[in-house]
Amino acid sequence: MGTVANPGTPRSFLLKVRDVVMETDDAITISLEIPDDLNEIFTFSAGQFLTIAVPSDLTGSVARCYSLSSTPHSGLHQITVKRTAEGYASNWLCQNLKPGHTLRVLPPSGVFTPRDPDRNLLLFAAGSGITPVISIARTALERGAAQVVLFYANRDAQSVIFAKTLRQLAEKHASRFLIVHWLESVQGLPEKSQIQGLAQHFPAYDAFVCGPAPFMKATTDALRNAGFPRSRRHQEKFITLDGNPFDTTLESIPVSAAHNNAAGTTFTLEVEIDGKQYLFDDWRGDQVLLEYMESKGIAVPFSCRKGQCSACACVLLEGEMKMKHNEVLDEEEIADGIRLACQSLPVAGKIRIEY
Numbered sequence: 323m324g325t326v327a328n329p330g331t332p333r334s335f336l337l338k339v340r341d342v343v344m345e346t347d348d349a350i351t352i353s354l355e356i357p358d359d360l361n362e363i364f365t366f367s368a369g370q371f372l373t374i375a376v377p378s379d380l381t382g383s384v385a386r387c388y389s390l391s392s393t394p395h396s397g398l399h400q401i402t403v404k405r406t407a408e409g410y411a412s413n414w415l416c417q418n419l420k421p422g423h424t425l426r427v428l429p430p431s432g433v434f435t436p437r438d439p440d441r442n443l444l445l446f447a448a449g450s451g452i453t454p455v456i457s458i459a460r461t462a463l464e465r466g467a468a469q470v471v472l473f474y475a476n477r478d479a480q481s482v483i484f485a486k487t488l489r490q491l492a493e494k495h496a497s498r499f500l501i502v503h504w505l506e507s508v509q510g511l512p513e514k515s516q517i518q519g520l521a522q523h524f525p526a527y528d529a530f531v532c533g534p535a536p537f538m539k540a541t542t543d544a545l546r547n548a549g550f551p552r553s554r555r556h557q558e559k560f561i562t563l564d565g566n567p568f569d570t571t572l573e574s575i576p577v578s579a580a581h582n583n584a585a586g587t588t589f590t591l592e593v594e595i596d597g598k599q600y601l602f603d604d605w606r607g608d609q610v611l612l613e614y615m616e617s618k619g620i621a622v623p624f625s626c627r628k629g630q631c632s633a634c635a636c637v638l639l640e641g642e643m644k645m646k647h648n649e650v651l652d653e654e655e656i657a658d659g660i661r662l663a664c665q666s667l668p669v670a671g672k673i674r675i676e677y
Contacts, residue, residue: 333621334375334568335360337399339423345483349404349450350416351391354427356399366394366430368461369454369530369558372401373625373633375426375568376411383426385567386411387631389454389532389558390430391484393461402483404450426568431623431633433660434558436528439466444524446517446541448475448533452483454558455532460487463495471500471524473517475537478507512537518544525549532558552654559632559650567625589641589668594676595620605668611636611643611675612663623677627664634663640674643667 375383392400625633629647645665
């Protein structure tokens with residue numbers, strides 16, 4: 323049976339580490355065992371991530387989000403972690419984790435996922451940004467009919483994560499998969515104009531971007547300049563969480579009425595999540611969306627609760643909400659109706675959202 327790890331923290335589970343594999347000198351892939359009774363809870367889509375509690379002598383644990391590098395159809399739940407120079411969690415995992423250990427984990431989250439496996443894909447990754455991207459690429463190639471182009475930037479040949487897997491994919495799907503390796507040691511850092519030059523050859527593809535912030539900005543700017551509309555530009559951002567969703571000593575802090583002029587009124591909320599629809603008419607204007615839905619017994623995805631990740635992101639279809647805090651959504655995503663449930667307060671009209 324899967325063990326709920328702290329009754330006070332909804333939907334966190336202790337999972338056993340099945341295997342730890344060295345991918346490069348500074349990157350490992352961790353395989354987690356999912357008990358049969360948790361298979362449905364840990365069902366995921368290509369591009370999603372897991373939130374992991376990493377042990378800490380100072381604070382008990384720190385929470386970090388790591389992308390699933392395995393594919394949904396493989397039956398495996400694998401995350402790939404690359405050491406960062408000042409990263410406590412990545413260094414602890416790479417140095418200490420062994421098969422048989424257990425990790426406390428939240429179920430899969432994230433919106434960095436293609437909706438149609440048959441849509442042609444233009445993928446951009448740098449360094450460990452390959453982790454969600456390889457899941458997306460393999461899923462499209464092995465379960466769909468899409469053409470896939472991957473631009474993968476690294477410091478040098480030795481730092482290429484999944485080099486063997488990518489080579490095998492290119493050989494197996496030669497007519498559908500094109501990979502462009504970019505090595506800083508040989509070609510220097512990729513420039514916006516060079517990325518745009520590649521993107522212009524694939525103007526009708528859906529683009530997905532993941533990597534360090536400078537790479538992400540250069541690539542998204544290049545895609546915008548190449549004429550890619552917002553609906554076909556997707557990016558996954560690496561954010562270090564300040565809070566700890568596993569800390570059961572943290573209590574929910576009520577939202578002051580000063581945050582919302584409509585704090586004294588109630589709103590109607592219509593929600594679609596996991597194919598199920600809910601309708602409520604007593605959402606107070608001083609309660610954030612995530613907390614309200616939890617009070618109604620709805621299992622809602624979340625991680626940081628501080629507006630620092632996209633785990634709780636939903637799409638606003640009708641009505642008006644405003645967010646107290648946001649560190650992850652850009653202006654275009656907000657314009658497209660994406661909101662963070664952990665930070666969203668109702669403002670006007672009937673609120674209709676979907677996940």
